[in-house]
Amino acid sequence: MMKKKGFKDQSNIRKGPWSAEEDEVLIDFINKNGPRDWSSIQSKGLLPRTGKSCRLRWVNKLRPNLKVGCKFSAEEERIVVELQARLGNKWATIASHLTGRTDNDVKNFWSSRKKRLARTLNSSLQPNKKCLYQDQSKQKSTVPTPQLPSSNLE
DNA sequence: AACCCGTCCAACCGCTAGTAA
């Protein structure tokens, strides 16, 4: 049956976590074709995933030289803070200044950092609520709490 | 031991800009 142009069949699209087999297929495709033509991965029936999903998987997890499972260093944090102040939430641009980090990494890092700082700020505004700075002392991060650029706390 | 709560992270969604038809 002819499908109207623009109509995309979403019936066979898989979502959710990627399996090792899917990763393998994707890596194989990229080895042969390079990281492009994402949509043809789906249209050729290689994987029941959207091009968008494939691209994301590659960029965030499969790309070589990614720093996996490793926290942001103090230096990395410094760079992110500085660039965010200068450029705003341009995560992809900021990530390009850090080796082995993706925009998703930076984004995730920033939002948890933001929450952390908000909490710290909150508890210092309400000192009668339990121990002041208690949260800070519990931080796993070895990074010293950076100065708080209030304008960036959004 | 069981529950609660915060953190982290993978992956989704919606939007936009660029471009091919």
Place this chain on the structure above:
DNA sequence: CTTACTAGCGGTTGGACGGGT
């Protein structure tokens, strides 16, 4: 010029996990 489609980006969500009570 308009339309359709893709790639890429930023925001958001939900589940897994770990530490505290």
